[in-house]
Amino acid sequence: MTRGWGIKLVTYLGAILLTMFILAPLAWIFLSSILPEASILLFPPDWFQYGLIYDNYNYIFTGQVPQTPLVTGALRTMISQEVRLVPRAILNSFIVAFAVMLVNFLVGSLAAYPFARLRFAAKTPIFFLITMSRLIPTVALAIPYYLIVQKLGLIDTHWALITIYSVLTLPFTILILTLYFRGIPKEIEEAAQLDGCDPFQTLVRIVVPLALPSLIGTGLFAFMLSYSEFLFGLLITQSIKTRTLPVILATVSWNPDVTWGLTSASIAIGLIPTLILVVPVWRFMVKGLVAGGVY
Amino acid sequence: MVARERLRRLTRSIRFSAYWMIAPAVLLVVAFTLYPYIYAIWSSIRVTSPLLPPAFAGLKNYEAVITSIYFLRSVKRTLIFTAASVPITVLLGLLTASLLNRRFIGDIALRALVLLPWAIPISISGVIWRGFFNGGWGALNALLYMAGIIPKYIGWLTTPNLATLVVITVQVWTQFPFATVLILAAMQAIPEELYEAAAIDGAGLLQRFFYVTLPSIRAMLAIVIIFEVLMGLTAFDLTYALTGGGPGTATTLISYFTYAESFKMLNFGNGAALAVILAAVSLIMILAILQLIPKGALIGGEEG
Numbered sequence: 105m106t107r108g109w110g111i112k113l114v115t116y117l118g119a120i121l122l123t124m125f126i127l128a129p130l131a132w133i134f135l136s137s138i139l140p141e142a143s144i145l146l147f148p149p150d151w152f153q154y155g156l157i158y159d160n161y162n163y164i165f166t167g168q169v170p171q172t173p174l175v176t177g178a179l180r181t182m183i184s185q186e187v188r189l190v191p192r193a194i195l196n197s198f199i200v201a202f203a204v205m206l207v208n209f210l211v212g213s214l215a216a217y218p219f220a221r222l223r224f225a226a227k228t229p230i231f232f233l234i235t236m237s238r239l240i241p242t243v244a245l246a247i248p249y250y251l252i253v254q255k256l257g258l259i260d261t262h263w264a265l266i267t268i269y270s271v272l273t274l275p276f277t278i279l280i281l282t283l284y285f286r287g288i289p290k291e292i293e294e295a296a297q298l299d300g301c302d303p304f305q306t307l308v309r310i311v312v313p314l315a316l317p318s319l320i321g322t323g324l325f326a327f328m329l330s331y332s333e334f335l336f337g338l339l340i341t342q343s344i345k346t347r348t349l350p351v352i353l354a355t356v357s358w359n360p361d362v363t364w365g366l367t368s369a370s371i372a373i374g375l376i377p378t379l380i381l382v383v384p385v386w387r388f389m390v391k392g393l394v395a396g397g398v399y
Numbered sequence: 400m401v402a403r404e405r406l407r408r409l410t411r412s413i414r415f416s417a418y419w420m421i422a423p424a425v426l427l428v429v430a431f432t433l434y435p436y437i438y439a440i441w442s443s444i445r446v447t448s449p450l451l452p453p454a455f456a457g458l459k460n461y462e463a464v465i466t467s468i469y470f471l472r473s474v475k476r477t478l479i480f481t482a483a484s485v486p487i488t489v490l491l492g493l494l495t496a497s498l499l500n501r502r503f504i505g506d507i508a509l510r511a512l513v514l515l516p517w518a519i520p521i522s523i524s525g526v527i528w529r530g531f532f533n534g535g536w537g538a539l540n541a542l543l544y545m546a547g548i549i550p551k552y553i554g555w556l557t558t559p560n561l562a563t564l565v566v567i568t569v570q571v572w573t574q575f576p577f578a579t580v581l582i583l584a585a586m587q588a589i590p591e592e593l594y595e596a597a598a599i600d601g602a603g604l605l606q607r608f609f610y611v612t613l614p615s616i617r618a619m620l621a622i623v624i625i626f627e628v629l630m631g632l633t634a635f636d637l638t639y640a641l642t643g644g645g646p647g648t649a650t651t652l653i654s655y656f657t658y659a660e661s662f663k664m665l666n667f668g669n670g671a672a673l674a675v676i677l678a679a680v681s682l683i684m685i686l687a688i689l690q691l692i693p694k695g696a697l698i699g700g701e702e703g
Binding site: 111112115116118119122123125126127128129130131132133135136144145146147148149151210211212214215217218219222223224230233234237239240241242243244245246247248249251252267268270271274275278302303304307328331332333334335339349350351353354357358364367368371374375378379381382383385386 | 412413414416417418420421423424425427428431432433434435436438439442494495498501503505506509511512513514515516517518519520521522523524525526527528529530531533535536537538540541544545552572580604629632633635636639640643654657658661662667670671674675677678681682684
């Protein structure tokens with residue numbers, strides 16, 4: 105039985121190493137968000153010298169400036185207002201990502217059904233045009249997008265972001281939904297057609313209810329991508345009216361007035377929505393992929 | 400006769416349905432992919448500096464870009480970055496998928512945990528790791544020092560070669576979860592009988608991996624590799640947030656270079672030329688993907 109033991113040992117060792125690799129930076133974020141700045145900057149390192157604090161979180165939500173010198177740090181007495189924009193930025197990201205999700209539900213399922221079931225001219229080229237369009241690197245599209253948005257007068261609006269993110273997420277949604285719709289037994293739809301349903305009615309009454317898990321999965325996936333997007337958020341938004349979370353966090357992190365503890369606290373807050381969503385997204389995604397017969 | 404006429408009308412109405420149903424998606428994609436792309440090509444052959452009047456530039460922008468030493472350096476860096484991060488990402492994904500494909504105590508918790516790096520926006524991952532690797536007070540320095548491994552702190556992000564290693568490490572951290580899940584999905588689709596047959600033939604664990612698992616997931620591996628190559632060639636958020644392209648230009652990859660050329664130097668013409676080059680390289684990769692994916696797998700010929 106020594107062989108079995110060896111395998112077990114390797115398995116658990118691998119699991120432990122993997123856990124450490126994944127969690128190390130996140131643990132540091134969480135820890136430094138509740139450490140006084142003075143402890144973080146201490147050399148030789150002694151993180152728990154001055155105990156734990158929650159002033160950073162308090163400042164972000166209430167605006168109450170930390171008073172103790174331990175928190176603000178010896179060198180950095182200034183504190184930036186920018187961090188207080190984080191909750192608003194979460195809201196902005198949420199609005200945009202939610203709207204993109206709705207567009208994906210609507211436009212995505214409408215387009216996927218014909219690709220899955222109907223016969224029409226130039227079907228394959230159009231399908232490839234749509235699904236492959238996403239593979240062009242976004243930096244290549246940055247200048248034209250910026251100029252188009254500028255010409256339309258949509259700089260610094262949610263609309264611009266919603267449109268761009270919809271374009272970026274739709275190809276994937278359409279690909280997955282097409283695969284999923286094709287996996288639904290045809291007989292059910294044929295029955296509906298015999299009852300006089302046209303394709304649109306069949307989609308709404310039969311296919312969408314059956315494909316609900318996959319629809320939710322792709323919708324949430326689009327939500328996550330929009331919530332995470334950085335480059336266009338950086339280019340299109342100019343004020344806190346529309347600035348999204350990744351953009352605010354990146355600028356906060358480069359701001360010399362913001363202590364690392366405060367940056368950590370804002371990151372920890374910003375990650376909460378993503379962490380809540382990750383498990384359902386993944387469950388639905390994997391289900392959709394496997395059932396769709398990609399593999 | 401009447402029946403045939405009805406049938407014809409029915410097929411025509413179905414075809415019409417197909418067109419209006421795909422119209423919104425097609426319009427969006429054409430308006431925001433084809434048009435901007437043509438626009439990028441157009442501005443890449445023009446002078447579009449804020450200081451100069453617009454004029455035709457021919458291939459001068461391309462010439463200026465390709466002969467620039469900064470361009471060549473960023474290309475070289477991008478190639479090194481991609482060549483290093485892709486194999487590590489795929490290998491780690493393969494190992495992690497093999498691990499998660501086994502039953503052990505805490506396996507479900509680990510499955511959820513593996514998703515974490517994927518779920519975090521890459522730009523934020525960059526910030527998180529910047530704090531972890533910080534040369535003055537970062538956790539890694541502190542931990543290594545406390546363990547007595549290093550006598551004094553190391554400037555992970557301020558030493559060019561180390562910064563390159565850090566960027567590769569973080570790229571792997573952000574990318575391997577996706578690779579893992581795709582590979583795991585492929586592994587779980589392998590019929591159990593194959594393993595049983597191999598076991599009866601006396602194949603050990605490693606043999607089963609090399610003769611059953613690996614051949615069965617070959618197609619998925621190819622997809623993962625090419626996807627990761629694309630992610631490597633076009634990585635932008637990561638270096639923006641982690642190193643800002645520095646120290647100096649040590650981690651300025653081609654995407655970041657394109658961005659800086661367009662939006663920091665405000666040289667849209669050069670930026671567009673760079674973007675077109677980048678897109679062309681990526682398109683070649685896309686064609687490679689299409690070669691590898693069996694045609695019928697994506698869109699059914701008969702059913703459609």
